[in-house]
Amino acid sequence: MSSPFPSLPVSQITIPSNPLINAAYAYVKENCSECTLNHCLRSVAFGLILQKKFPPLANAPDRDTEAVVLSTLLHDMGWATTKALLSKDKRFEVDGANIAREFVTREDGKWDKHRIQLMWDAVALHTTPSIAQHKEPEVFATQLGIMTDFLGPNLPLPGSPITIDEYKEIVRAFPRLGFKEELRGIMCGLCRDKPETTFDNFVGDFGKIYGLDGKGGGKEEFTKMCEEKNLVRMLEASLTALEQYEN
Structure with missing residues (x-):
């Protein structure tokens, strides 16, 4: 199976590729802007680096990397350009969590209730670090990978786990494409x-x-x-x- 993701030799990580992850990538690509897609991919990459280098995540037993990758990849479906996917009365994080749950349930009937709930929580809580960091490692890893796309090497963690060279490699692989301006437009549109x-x-x-x-x-x-x-x-x-x- 060919991977849709580039190699990242500086960061020494590989974004996992399997039928479900590849389908999720295609789903985000189809229903979100390229700018949002790249934000999600950068967040996945940063999360994988942190899982390798940040002790609370690296030392977590039985880490569910597939759940982290899928949660992070799908986390901003609440920003979908396909408006039929979105609610009129829910926070964008809840829309994203519901869409992610529906997607995985539809595409892979093997996910049990615990894994689905883990993914829902990871997406719904990705903007609430004061809660996410105290939940399961998968929830924390999702939130931290997404936060890293906003802070990069300035992420305030012991040991500065994201280097400048790693940051540059990830942004070259998945360019920002005016992310700051698009983010402002999306948030103001929600208001x-x-x-x-x-x-x-x-x-x-x-x-x-x-x-x-x-x-x-x-x-x-x-x-x-x-x-x-x-x-x-x-x-x-x-x-x-x-x-x-x-x-």
Whole structure:
């Protein structure tokens, strides 16, 4: 079976190739932008380097590398350009987790409930490091590989496991193609199209900084909406309302 992935001799890793991984690669390629696809591939590569060099992952027993690769490859299906795949009321991470679960269930009926749940958690929690790092190694590896695409050699881990040469090799293999600008557009689009999914997480910060079009349009209105939906204010108002029943 020929692999769709290039060799990475500097990093000394090989992105695994099998029918399910290759099908997942083709699925992301078909339904996401090339920029998003390359982000997912870079994240896979960084995750594999970290699995080899970062002790908490390297020393994890019975690591499920296939689950890590598939979770990372499919993690941003919530950004799909095929809008029919997406919900109108769920966070993009949940959309991605649901799509990944449906894909693997459809393509490979041999995955048991535990592996499927592991992948769902890895995708759903990939933007929540304060939770992901305390779950299974596969969930942590997925989250850390994705974070590395944003921090590269500046990843704040002991021993600086991602070298500059490794970083350069991965980015040459899977170019960024304007990723920073596309990311801003996607996040602002979520604030515009699914605002209720953005108030309690970092996505809303994009809307408050860049507006709903990435250029400042709708910024004030969205910021006001976020303030009205502020979780602390809502919790305290709810507790105050309950005081009438406690006297």
